[in-house]
Amino acid sequence: MTAELGHFALILALFMAIAQATIPLIGAERGNAAWIAVARPTAILQFLLVVLAFACLTHVYLTSDFTVLNVIKNSHTDKPLLYKISGVWGNHEGSLLLWVLILSLFGAAVAVFGGNLPPALKARVLSVQAMIAVGFYLFMLLTSNPFERVFPPPMNGQGLNPLLQDPGLAFHPPMLYLGYVGFSMAFSFAIAALIEGRVDAAWARWVRPWTLAAWCFLTAGIGLGSWWAYYELGWGGWWYWDPVENASFMPWLAGTALLHSATVVEKRDTLKGWTVLLAIITFSLSLLGTFLVRSGVLTSVHAFATDPARGVFILALLIVVIGGSLALFAWRGPKLTSTGLFQPVSREGALLFNNLVMTTAAAAVLLGTLYPLLLDALGGGKVSVGPPFFNAVFIPIMIPMIAAMAVGPFLNWKRSDVLPALLRLRLAFGAALIAGGLAYTAYMDGPVLGIIALALAVWLGLGALTELATRVRLFQEPLADSLSRLFRLPRASWGMTLGHFGLAVAIAGMAGAGAWTVESIQVMKPGDKVAVGGYEFVFDGAEKGKGPNYSLVSGRFSVSRGGDTVVVLEAEKRVYNVSQQPTTEAGIHTTWRGDLYAVIGDPEGNAGAYVTRLYFNPLVVWMWVGILVMVFGGALSLTDRRHRVGAPHRRRAAAAAAEA
Amino acid sequence: MKRKHKRLTFVMIALLLLGTAAALILTAFEDNIVFFYSPTELAEKNPGPAQRLRIGGLVEDGSVEKPGGGVVAFTITDTAKTIDVRFKGILPDLFREGQGVVAEGHLRGGVFQADEVLAKHDENYMPPEVAEAIKKSGQWKKMGDAQENPK
Secondary structure, three states: HHHHHHHHHHHHHHHHHHHHHHHHHHHHHHHOOOHHHHHHHHHHHHHHHHHHHHHHHHHHHHHOOOOOOOHHHHHOOOOOOOHHHOOOOOOOOHHHHHHHHHHHHHHHHHHHHHHHHHHHHHHHHHHHHHHHHHHHHHHHHHHHHEEEEEEEEOOOOOOOHHHHHHHHHHOHHHHHHHHHHHHHHHHHHHHHHHHHHOOOOOHHHHHHHHHHHHHHHHHHHHHHHHHHHHHHHHOOOOOOOOOHHHHHHHHHHHHHHHHHHHHHHHHHHOOOHHHHEEEEEEEEHHHHHHHHHOOOOOOOOOOOOOHHHHHHHHHHHHHHHHHHHHHHHHHHHOOOOOOOOOOOOOOHHHHHHHHHHHHHHHHHHHHHHHHHHHHOOOOOOEEOOOHHHHHHHHHHHHHHHHHHOOHHHHHOOOOOHHHHHHHHHHHHHHHHHHHHHHHHHHOOOOOOHHHHHHHHHHHHHHHHHHHHHHHHHOOOOOOHHHHHHHHHHHHHHHHHHHHHHHHHHHHHHHHHHOOEEEEEEEOOOOOOOOEEOEEEEEEEEEEEEEOEEEEEEEEEEEEEEOEEEEEEEEEEEEEOOOOOOEEEEEHHHHHHHHHEEEEEEEEOOOEEEEEEEEEEEOOHHHHHHHHHHHHHHHHHHOOOHOOOOOOOHHHHHHHHHHHH | HHHHHHHHHHHHHHHHHHHHHHHHHHHHHHHEEEEEEHHHHHHHHOOOOEEEEEEEEEEEEOOEEEEEOEEEEEEEEEEOOOOEEEEEOOOOOOOOOOOOOEEEEEEEOOOEEEEEEEEEOOOOOHHHHHHHHHHHHHOOOOHHHHHHHOO
């Protein structure tokens, strides 16, 4: 029954979405208030129906109802509770249901909290949201029904891929989707603005927090995915420029650009057309990302669907959404006129420079990701484009932007001078030179890009701190005054400082782990020693054991440095009972200097020897910390009063009070 | 600066960026694109030892050997032709006889020296390249069943 109820709720949600997509839109066109008012109840009802459908799917997972095909394929009675729940979205159909759940949640949020939006704008935004939803409902109901039944039911399920049975990965898809779908808000607002032919500061005040929230989730989602790959796949790496990683990274690049250009629209009433275009591009890349990953075009762990009917539907949906919105932009975009003028050297100019670099980088990643597909479709043979390509293209493109990023916040709006900004940054510049020089002398033969990246990390990190110090007039006023200024800083400016500073920390981590990782692969007998990155790894032998739903081999490594014991690492190789699939659990010891990382492979011979892989990954933890700081900065900025509902009034009142 | 000039500045910066990106992409493509061959194609094209390439197919049953020193030797087949592969290191968790596999490396003296072996993260999953390589060789029979049931 539960499955049918969920299926039925999904069908009702489709009809609700169709009503929401059409009636308010026509109402807004004709100025009919009653038709406009339809938007709110339909959005809320649609959300409740999807919640019901999602609850039904979760219920059949929790009760291990093996009459439902989806449960058979992705669950098993032995599975721990957390993974029964995460199994709901750990598959193609369930992940789509999660997608529409989040989409309708955001729609309902606009319906409920959008009281201060002009009614016509709100109606149009909700209509566009519902149009996207209609596409997804149709896709699910026609090609990917999560509630499909099987008769006769099997005794037990096939289990969830053991690699996915991991807390990091249980929350990776929801985070990523909150990011992808969050950008749908910016998209809906952009399309609504194009229909109205008007973009103003109030529009930007709505778009920016949504974009910021989406950006935070996407950043966290990408970080989680990368972290999972690092500790679970046992390759010692954290980013492979795999197409599925690129699929989430492209919207991140475009979304970061959107975040910055929306600020310009809000504060300076310019770059409107560009911002609308960016919103369209960002969401298009999110859609492309969702489908690239799910469609089975790409060889990957994420590719669930290999049904040609799905592929065709996906392609059609992409063409309608992306092609339609770009055509609308070409037609209506020129109507969006900007009033704020600015010189190339100004805050606006710096933000625009950021935008240009980010979009160029996103385009380069897109090209590298799609090139194998295009070449194959044109009969040019099968190729793969791997990390060497992306590193050679992406890193050089980003260097000028990171360099400019420290300077940008010092520039004034409208027109500014570079020289005073550079003078303020002389300390950061000196420190960056010293850091680069030290890295160069320490690693004469190391990659040049690594040294440049380390110097840039110092430059950007200190640049962000210098900007903060300038803002609170550190050393120019008594310390107490500076401190009280520090606490009164708007949270949005804290957000920027933390965002930039976090990126600097993350870049240091990426540079260290990317350029100076030491890897050593060998066969080790118990008692064998191997020196890796200044540490000595001694293999103490391996033991067999059992876990809740797997059997394991656990290898012990005693690691010492200069004779002092540092840590004993335990590296496991597990074989899961249901699927007989092995997984690698690397032994990792994290320090600020870097991670010690050990992996045990297959036994070799009968003397207790194993193939082992040992790494020293310098500074890797800085990357995770940096990403956390960025997400925290974004979240902090979201709590700024001016983003709160109705905040414009209150802020004006506060400003008036401050002047008096 | 006039409005027109201002706009021109940004257009110039954008063009400069795109030009740099295009130059970077073209040079990187030249050096870093890796072609994929099935064992049959490998036999036909016989690429030199300098060319980096990917090969794919099924790991032939009973072909996996461990001559020692952490080296693994096995045979990849597309059911028409086969190629011997040598690899030093830890095989991916899903590497198994009879399963689809992709190896990256160089062809030296008739043996494929792999420095990377990828078996994808799912026991039912077959890399599309491998599926196609087997299809091309005209041996696509019960493989289709495995394909129908992907996770």
